Amino acid sequence: MEQSSTERKVFYHILTRKITVLILIVSFFPMLLTTSILFYRFNLTYTEKVQDHISELVQKHSQNIDTFLSEKLGNIRFLARYFESNQQAPQKFLQKHLALLKSEYGDVFTDLGLINENGVQFAYEGPFRLEDADYSNAQWFINAADKPFYISDVFAGLRGHPHFIIAVKVRSKGFNYILRSTINFGAFNSLVESIHIGKTGAAFIINSKGQLQTKSNVGVKQSTIATMVDRSCYKNNETIFAKKQDASGKKYLCVTSMLDNIDWLMIFRQDLNDAYHDFWKTQLLTLVIFILGCIGILFVAFTLPHNIVKLISSADKKSEAMNKQVIESGKLATIGELAAGIAHEINNPVAIMVEEAGWIEDLLEEEDLKECENLNEFTRALKQINTQGKRCKEITHKLLSFARKTDSTINDVQINDAIKEMVALTGQMARYNNVIIETILNEEIPYIRISPSELQQVILNLINNAIDAMKTNGGTIIIKTKTSKIEKNHLVISIEDDGPGIPNDILNRIFDPFFTTKAVGKGTGLGLSICYGIIQKMGGKIDVHSQVDIGTKFRIWIPFQEDVIENKDNENES
């Protein structure tokens, strides 16, 4: 038994582990696979998308800037050609056309000026007083001198404002002039400033020397710009996408694009955190869900098998208990048969012994033994043999009735009738002991399908016990029947006395076989255990409540079937 229980424990343990492992494998693998595939694909797609988006943006804007520059250059070149062919007073020409440009393009063109070969601006139209300004040493003038047109870098120049210049050569009346226009830095800057993504994404333009050509809000330092750009790898119109790391270890995206018209670079810079913010948020969410999923799986994997195994083990236990019960009842039946056999076999020898003792008694009377001094002892001994023989008889008879297959023919019984019969049977004895038996019988109670003689045995036993208990002072026994309110489809018989009661310490032993409080030889201790067995067999139950000096109450629940009632009703109607 011990061994089998440990074996079973090991078995349950293995079973639990198997289920756990199975659940883990079956749920973890697909989840892990799905999550990682989705994650990888999403990562790839999203990165591509971000890259494309930014590249596109940068490209478009550099094109815009290109267009802007070539348009402005075009304007000035047109003016220059127009001036060449249409000889006018320079000052008047500039005045007229600046007004025209301003009305057409807004505040893009700040001023116009004509400069002679010596670098002196002999004609000027604009908000600054720059007539006769000498540009001969200015970088742009030197650069512009040998080219048909030139766009300068941004510089402060004479006026102390950042600006840049478009200069176009003009040939008029045999002289070379330069037509110069200042482009409003603000207007140009706004083109680049409008590229703004997230918190840190911003664009700026640098010239060939790596100097900033636009204002930058991002706080990009002049020193860091040089590290961003490797000019050598820029060819044509390519947009280059790169991930880089600055001196402080911050990672950022760097998208660069070369402008067509001028040797400037458009650079877009965004912190990596910022660019992939949404993506990383999604990543975090996925991770959280994944971890929660894992926790859920672990929880299920470790609790579910436990519960399942618990259920299995309780079912096992139940069936084991049932088996035990079957074995037990089988054992009881065997013991019963054995007891019956023994009782019967003993009964005959005891009868013979008693008869022989009686015979000696008879003979003693006949013999003349008056002077025999032990005559009294003889008679006493013979009487004792007789008494003990009777005691044996009683025990064997009880044993026989305990073991005997009673008349268990099952009938539909109205228990009220059975009770009345038993009350009548015990009436004589009750009267003799000053006991009054009252019955409160509910006539509504249904018929039950049981063995009537067994039920009578139980009731008779309980009444006899009650009478025995109240022998000295008399009392009242109340027998009630009704349909149970607690148990569905059960009826209750209660047998209540106001006798001395049963002390608590023996109350839970009274149904044990061979337990008796009666004097040796007076009771066998089988009565209540027989009752208990009978009620159990009927599928009912019996319980007892007792208080010392107040009384004892036995209650018997017996189940009934609905169909029995219905059948009876039908019969009554027909």
Next chain:
Amino acid sequence: MKQIKLLLVDDEKPFLDTITKRLEKRDLNVSAVYGGNEALAELENNKKIEVVVLDVKMPGMDGIETLVEIKKKFPLVEVIMLTGHATVETAIDGMKLGAFDYLMKPCDIETLVNKVNDAVEKKRLHDEKITEARIKEITGRQA
């Protein structure tokens, strides 16, 4: 009063022997046999037997069967059942089949003697009535 003629039937020889002695001592004319068939044979031989004390549990032909046979062949003979089993059912069965009474083994000798006396009394009353009836019939015929 005429001596009572009694037949004891039991398979338990020592019991039977002792009880025979005790009953004889109480002035009864006792024959003892050890089985149902022998009992029937004895009844056949000895028409004077008035009461049969019959053990219920016997090998071969048991008490109840024997009772049925006795009542069939000798309806006027009274039978007292003696049982080792405390089975009310067998006793009741016996009574239904015409037994006079039943006693449980081991029984008090005085109780047994009293029962036997009662049975004999009843039997003799029956016999008297039958004799009377015969006489009446015969006299009636003559008249």
